[in-house]
Amino acid sequence: MRRHVGKQSIRFDLPPVIRAAASVVGPKEGDGPLKDRFDRIMPDMLSGTNSWEKAESALARQGIELAVDKAGLSMPEIDYILAGDLLNQSIGSTYAVRSLERPFFGLFSACSTIGEAMTLGCVLVDGEYADNIAAAASSHFCAAEKTFRNPLELGGQRPLTSSWTVTGDGCVIISSSGKGPRITAATTGKIIDMGIKDVNNMGAAMAPAAADVLIHHFEDFNAQPSGYDAIVTGDLGSTGLKLLKTLMAEKGYDIGENAFDCGVEIFDAKTQDTHAGGSGPACSAVTFASLFYPKLCEGRIKRLLFVPTGALMNSTTAMQGETMPSIAHALRIEA
């Protein structure tokens, strides 16, 4: 396994190119700090459908189609689609992909799905099994609240540690050729469970998983946080990001200067009532596609560590008194 590095990392011999990235979001995201950066903003939460689930699939299909288009490719040139979401049995993705007629790998890694999709997509391209793959992740605020928390009609209060599920789809096209930043390495996460049970504090559940994969990444490559212009976590939110910095400091790593979190970037917590920040598989996917990918393309960021994070519970486990296992995947992306 000559491409394996250290304990849980891989180095890509023929670093795959992120040839394009696309973001399609809902109205609240389109009203936030990144509003001028998204490719498409849906006017309402139903996107021309009659259910939130169908709206998510519509967003997800548009995200993939748009990314393929931006890459200058046609759908038949995409060898594999790798995608996932938060809905039961991943219907956000499967119903999005069914009309696209491409070989499909369905993934579930909650809010870290785009990290898993990009890692496996890079393996397929770097290993010469594919020329072009689409990696995508979606979520929808209303469909997620219904699935995981309370009916929206209940109007339940949300504690300040809670996050707001991003409505949208982010998709990247990873290719063996073309122009764009390259993914040079990946560290795949283990499931970490620190015993957090509060579904309104996912940042606290996920921060230890992010810390674990970051520490393994630095150890495997004998690297330091200062070697990266930006370390971008998925959706820890303000609460989780603070915890992550503390956990990393305890292990001797100072990530304070260049640590960003997609959940913090996507909303203006003060004016948009989103409390700890954004979350959901779309959170890291659309924030990467709209904010960080362009900076890598322009050379304003040279070396980025992208670390989508996910909490792996469901509503049944919460009711059965279970904790929230979490995971994070790291990808090194260089301009």
Added chain:
Amino acid sequence: MRRHVGKQSIRFDLPPVIRAAASVVGPKEGDGPLKDRFDRIMPDMLSGTNSWEKAESALARQGIELAVDKAGLSMPEIDYILAGDLLNQSIGSTYAVRSLERPFFGLFSACSTIGEAMTLGCVLVDGEYADNIAAAASSHFCAAEKTFRNPLELGGQRPLTSSWTVTGDGCVIISSSGKGPRITAATTGKIIDMGIKDVNNMGAAMAPAAADVLIHHFEDFNAQPSGYDAIVTGDLGSTGLKLLKTLMAEKGYDIGENAFDCGVEIFDAKTQDTHAGGSGPACSAVTFASLFYPKLCEGRIKRLLFVPTGALMNSTTAMQGETMPSIAHALRIEA
């Protein structure tokens, strides 16, 4: 992409070895035709836990641990675990894997999950990213009925086209070295939706997906069904298998002589009241591990095409009047 063959297949240059396979099942499976072949039969549906969901995770963890043990490996030697199941947000797998401390890729492909796990596992091993991977899939009859159909307490009648979700976990260890049959090629399925809406007739929804991937496999490799000693579909059941033979005959392929279905093999439909047969991610995983894998090891089957099948709906899509998109993945395994 030199390892790509035809439209949607790949050929493995360094064909990975299936070094071990393990099956852990529930009491009903342990009472069926394969009862002497399973590695472990749980005495009841709770497996020492207090919920069906926790029981599934317990089975799933045991299946993985047993397979690693049978391969003569220790858990830290497993580079990646790839697993999935039917429960909402794949909790059967994630809660099983959290204590195992291995890098994890969560997958969702419904009842075809073991096919997706083996394909991506082979890519990791053949591509020299890993030496050993564990590919696993689980399901639990009671947890699945509760998730997809009716509360068991309701005692609803089941039509004759319906199938019985297998309780169990099947796991294979795929390695770069060691003894055992080798996976020489894979054809990854597209999502196929022929408009079937009856959740009690999943065989009819999945048969067209199986036909599509089989036809692409034969075309990509310029092969014929007669070139295989056995073509083993996932969980079409008696209804779906009959349909598949008809669909294949219409395209000029006669698979009648050597076609088997895991859903047909695992139960005695006449005495076990399972109607069309077994289903669920565990169906193809445990039947392959207990029945077909040993025959490959003994050389009684020389060339097998393993085609796990899956229907990708959930209970919300059924209530919203949606159809059932399906998928199947094919793996060529040679003694």
